[in-house]
Amino acid sequence: MKLFSSVKDVNDIKAIVQKALILKSNPFAYQELGKNKTLGLVFLNPSLRTRLSTQKAALNLGMNVIVMNMDKEGWALETQDGVVMNGSSAEHIREAAAVMGQYCDILGLRCFPKLQNQEEDYSEELFNKFVAFSNVPVISLESATLHPLQSLADLITIEEYRKVAKPKVVLTWAPHVKPLPQAVANSFAEWMSKAQQENLVDFVITHPEGYELAERFTSRTRVTHNQNEALQNADFVYVKNWSSYTHYGKILTDDKGWMLNNKKLEITNQAKVMHCLPVRRDLELASELLDGPNSVVIQQAGNRVWAAQAILKQILES
Amino acid sequence: MKLFSSVKDVNDIKAIVQKALILKSNPFAYQELGKNKTLGLVFLNPSLRTRLSTQKAALNLGMNVIVMNMDKEGWALETQDGVVMNGSSAEHIREAAAVMGQYCDILGLRCFPKLQNQEEDYSEELFNKFVAFSNVPVISLESATLHPLQSLADLITIEEYRKVAKPKVVLTWAPHVKPLPQAVANSFAEWMSKAQQENLVDFVITHPEGYELAERFTSRTRVTHNQNEALQNADFVYVKNWSSYTHYGKILTDDKGWMLNNKKLEITNQAKVMHCLPVRRDLELASELLDGPNSVVIQQAGNRVWAAQAILKQILES
Amino acid sequence: MKLFSSVKDVNDIKAIVQKALILKSNPFAYQELGKNKTLGLVFLNPSLRTRLSTQKAALNLGMNVIVMNMDKEGWALETQDGVVMNGSSAEHIREAAAVMGQYCDILGLRCFPKLQNQEEDYSEELFNKFVAFSNVPVISLESATLHPLQSLADLITIEEYRKVAKPKVVLTWAPHVKPLPQAVANSFAEWMSKAQQENLVDFVITHPEGYELAERFTSRTRVTHNQNEALQNADFVYVKNWSSYTHYGKILTDDKGWMLNNKKLEITNQAKVMHCLPVRRDLELASELLDGPNSVVIQQAGNRVWAAQAILKQILES
Known part of the structure; x- marks a missing residue:
């Protein structure tokens, strides 16, 4: 699995539910699996459950977790191509995603819709570009249109x-x-x-x-x-x-x-x-x-x- | 110990001081104790010493630590019961505390007083509800009226x-x-x-x-x-x-x-x-x-x- | 090495490059070195690459990492000596640095210039006082005048x-x-x-x-x-x-x-x-x-x- 953004990314939903329940009964059984692997959780919007539960899940698997509140600890990201970046966006998603992919083995991204333009939100431009340029597996932490976790x-x-x-x-x-x-x-x-x-x-x-x-x-x-x-x-x-x-x-x-x-x-x-x-x-x-x-x-x-x-x-x- | 919010939660203050000094002389002696245990530190107000020292203490004991700046990374919490939540508070302390308790073995909470209403602040409503609904041991990281650590x-x-x-x-x-x-x-x-x-x-x-x-x-x-x-x-x-x-x-x-x-x-x-x-x-x-x-x-x-x-x-x- | 703030803190730049490339080819070879050591990363300004890459580097060495966004999670710091602190700064760099040094084995600091007064920025007053009072080794995460990492x-x-x-x-x-x-x-x-x-x-x-x-x-x-x-x-x-x-x-x-x-x-x-x-x-x-x-x-x-x-x-x- 290289991407988890929709039910379409899961081959067998019955099987994944069973696997989850087995992990629930034995949370720490696979700690060697995540050893020296780093999960980067990138938030462009607030989060409580997603932030905490995904951290916990990764720790259970022996992973390291780095949380990045891009909106508060970083800066605004540009998603459009072909624009002269002389406005308020300090970095393009192309570089930001690629760089985070350099530091993390798996990335998670939360990016809410702006709710102003249906077509723009439903294109999932930001999420898809993040996936395309990060070069590592990506998990949706809630995108503009879906929340698969x-x-x-x-x-x-x-x-x-x-x-x-x-x-x-x-x-x-x-x-x-x-x-x-x-x-x-x-x-x-x-x-x-x-x-x-x-x-x-x-x-x-x-x-x-x-x-x-x-x-x-x-x-x-x-x-x-x-x-x-x-x-x-x-x-x-x-x-x-x-x-x-x-x-x-x-x-x-x-x-x-x-x-x-x-x-x-x-x-x-x-x-x-x-x-x-x-x-x-x-x-x-x-x-x-x-x-x-x-x-x-x-x-x-x-x-x-x-x-x-x-x-x-x-x-x-x- | 299920709660640390006041001197009343300590049986023997002489003994706890001695235990602390023993830990000071040998900080890493109990790393098995915290293995696979998660401490969640929830801040509704700024912190330097409390944030860093409590993280350090937990790491010394082999625990995982998750920090949640609820005011900045999350949203406003409602504490009153029986109100229609159509204002600015996005989540009730009842759910927020219970959910955090699902992810953490121990929770810490910092919640300052508003300094506007003595009775309200001194009721420790927010802190007490957090304790009541989280269903895990809770440590005060400074409440409205006390700072026991x-x-x-x-x-x-x-x-x-x-x-x-x-x-x-x-x-x-x-x-x-x-x-x-x-x-x-x-x-x-x-x-x-x-x-x-x-x-x-x-x-x-x-x-x-x-x-x-x-x-x-x-x-x-x-x-x-x-x-x-x-x-x-x-x-x-x-x-x-x-x-x-x-x-x-x-x-x-x-x-x-x-x-x-x-x-x-x-x-x-x-x-x-x-x-x-x-x-x-x-x-x-x-x-x-x-x-x-x-x-x-x-x-x-x-x-x-x-x-x-x-x-x-x-x-x-x- | 007690300080990394400039090329002057490196004895042999050829050797340090070679050491870095050896680590790149074998990132996890020195995990015992950082065991039970804590790196504190203190940010007074936004960061993406520095924050993530330095965390990753420390984790590779087996260290614990604590991140402190002093500007967002803490409060404003006073750097001048001899002033009555009756303004907006809640803590002096003297105490803040010394306290962080109590909790961390190594500290990193990011402090941008204000770009208003050349002499003030180029004196590196804040960074130098942080070094002086923290009492532990300090790494520049970009100071007013240099970005050695x-x-x-x-x-x-x-x-x-x-x-x-x-x-x-x-x-x-x-x-x-x-x-x-x-x-x-x-x-x-x-x-x-x-x-x-x-x-x-x-x-x-x-x-x-x-x-x-x-x-x-x-x-x-x-x-x-x-x-x-x-x-x-x-x-x-x-x-x-x-x-x-x-x-x-x-x-x-x-x-x-x-x-x-x-x-x-x-x-x-x-x-x-x-x-x-x-x-x-x-x-x-x-x-x-x-x-x-x-x-x-x-x-x-x-x-x-x-x-x-x-x-x-x-x-x-x-």
């Missing part, structure tokens, strides 16, 4: 908590006061579509009109604007806000009726409630749910370690 | 430099241009009261009127507004500014007469001069003293390592 | 790519939109003068009028304002902008004619093109050159690891 941790969590062979998994939109990227939702849709193809889950997305995700991630997925219908018999409900893709980056509604609470949970099959975090309490998701027995959001966050460790191990072995 | 290092320093069985220790207020927390002074008072109870020191506090510390930390302590009287026969003088507790967070005086200098030192028994640092030269403490033979501020800062290492070791062993 | 990496790169015994090396000024320090240029001049003395290179500097570097670094060096003349038969061309030293910190020209491009390269002896990075494409240096076969800027950046590792090893051994 999150989705793998989500799939691990579903495997741990499922009570039936093929649980019903619902991704439901939730209200928020800030326009958020679509990356987590896109990514979850991409991974669940794949899981559905392999008969692992029954997947449905529900959101208000105008919040349709990009077709490339949802073409095989059932979508309904009727949240109650979607929640019926759900075994897992994944709550997440995203801003509009079609009216790009816009907030179209603040309808509080979309917030998941105990009453809505009654419609489900005692569903486990998931969220990638950070979550805004009583805006996206009711406190009563987060503090109740059906929430698995902390365990889900905990699984970020094993997702990252499974991917790092696969890269180190190849 | 500093006070333990102070006690170690007094033990190293004392010439008599029961030295006279004076905590004296000093002028400053910014309103500072009472945490270091509270904490020193708390530890010295305990040390006095155990016949280890003779403790006096001196400050201008209006600078009385919270009674919970000073109820057994002699307090005088007459600095010269306090300094008589002092073996150790601890210099520290704090803002008013009663007129909460206010600066009541800038009386330069309270600054310790060589002339005032003459009143003492050739006292060693202590300060937790950072110190404002010639405002809090005269340069002539800091650069002179009686200052032990650098050695005192050095002892922060052994204080942290003794506490970490005790947590790792329990 | 960069220059050593440059010399390593010239050794690797030279085709003749005594290559012609040209340092050429390049345009920029921001006033930059003279440190990289000063340092390269200082090291190349030394290399020329030892018959390793033939060194020439070219720049527009008014961009003369400080005489202390260039007294033995040929300087010409005619770039084409300088480039003739050049084996290496080092491209770098700097602001004026004589009209201190000023930009005197933005003459695009000084930017190196393929056409200018034709004048040379198929010269290798060097730059310390970050580089502004098509402002300082033509993209066609950076993306072409003559550029060695990435390899040059890669060599920063071996420069730092050679210096750290020498300090650890002494």
Whole structure:
């Protein structure tokens, strides 16, 4: 494995989940694998879970980790080619990526979308150039459009908590006061579509009109604007806000009726409630749910370690 | 030991000082203890000594260390329960603490007071919720009201430099241009009261009127507004500014007469001069003293390592 | 070796280059040397290459590394003596350096010039006080006037790519939109003068009028304002902008004619093109050159690891 940026980079999603669970039961079994190998984690945006869990995963494998907050400890990067760099960007991604590749055996990059230009964000120009010029394996720590380490941790969590062979998994939109990227939702849709193809889950997305995700991630997925219908018999409900893709980056509604609470949970099959975090309490998701027995959001966050460790191990072995 | 936030969390202050001094003489003797254990240091405020010394202590014990500047690399945390999170706080302390506990075996937290509302600061709401929800042992890296790693290092320093069985220790207020927390002074008072109870020191506090510390930390302590009287026969003088507790967070005086200098030192028994640092030269403490033979501020800062290492070791062993 | 701040701190530049190349061919051979030793990297200014390569070098030697962004994670430092510290600086360099020396076996410091007062910057007051008070060996991570780790990496790169015994090396000024320090240029001049003395290179500097570097670094060096003349038969061309030293910190020209491009390269002896990075494409240096076969800027950046590792090893051994 040379790249982990999408479900497409994984040959066998069932196998990688099993590998992650084996690592969870025996975290320090492969410390020789990472010896004298350096993981560079490059952040262009804030991070809590991704930063900490990926560090932990690498340390478990005996790797060294160097964290670089490029936005705060470094400077602005230019991504466009063919421009005279007489503005505010001090370095081109071509050099920055190539140089980091000189110092690290594996690199991770977090680069959020600007949410101003759909085409620009969905081209993943920055992430792709980083991959192209770094010359070492690269892991996405959340790009403009996807967050694959999150989705793998989500799939691990579903495997741990499922009570039936093929649980019903619902991704439901939730209200928020800030326009958020679509990356987590896109990514979850991409991974669940794949899981559905392999008969692992029954997947449905529900959101208000105008919040349709990009077709490339949802073409095989059932979508309904009727949240109650979607929640019926759900075994897992994944709550997440995203801003509009079609009216790009816009907030179209603040309808509080979309917030998941105990009453809505009654419609489900005692569903486990998931969220990638950070979550805004009583805006996206009711406190009563987060503090109740059906929430698995902390365990889900905990699984970020094993997702990252499974991917790092696969890269180190190849 | 599951918590280190106050002198109350230590069974035997004499014993912990001795353990720290043994570690100082043999820093790397317990490297197996921390193997594959991760310490997470979470800062909501700036730090130099605490950041570096605690990292060093953990590395000496063979631990991995992950540093998280939550204010700069992350986002604002909500501490109140029952509020709709539609403001500027992106994550609740309940989730943030629980998630960090998933990745770390021990956590440290620095969270300064806002100095606007006495009751709020002295409730230690943020620190206490962090402890409650993290589900792992927690070390205070300075909370709103206390700084126990500093006070333990102070006690170690007094033990190293004392010439008599029961030295006279004076905590004296000093002028400053910014309103500072009472945490270091509270904490020193708390530890010295305990040390006095155990016949280890003779403790006096001196400050201008209006600078009385919270009674919970000073109820057994002699307090005088007459600095010269306090300094008589002092073996150790601890210099520290704090803002008013009663007129909460206010600066009541800038009386330069309270600054310790060589002339005032003459009143003492050739006292060693202590300060937790950072110190404002010639405002809090005269340069002539800091650069002179009686200052032990650098050695005192050095002892922060052994204080942290003794506490970490005790947590790792329990 | 107790200090690495200038070429003057190296006894034998040929030998240190050879030692670096041996480390490059066998990076992990000396891991016992750094065991339980801690390197503290203190940044008062942004960094990418220096931060990452020096961390990597230390990890290769088995050291622990603690990074401290004093400007972002700490507070402003006072450097002047004899001032009442009632302004914005929270700590004096005297205490800050001494304290860091308590926690680290070796320290590195980055402190850029303010470019407002020539005398002040060229006194290297901050760097020199840090050295004086830290009480441990110190490595410059770029001071106000010099960047020796960069220059050593440059010399390593010239050794690797030279085709003749005594290559012609040209340092050429390049345009920029921001006033930059003279440190990289000063340092390269200082090291190349030394290399020329030892018959390793033939060194020439070219720049527009008014961009003369400080005489202390260039007294033995040929300087010409005619770039084409300088480039003739050049084996290496080092491209770098700097602001004026004589009209201190000023930009005197933005003459695009000084930017190196393929056409200018034709004048040379198929010269290798060097730059310390970050580089502004098509402002300082033509993209066609950076993306072409003559550029060695990435390899040059890669060599920063071996420069730092050679210096750290020498300090650890002494």
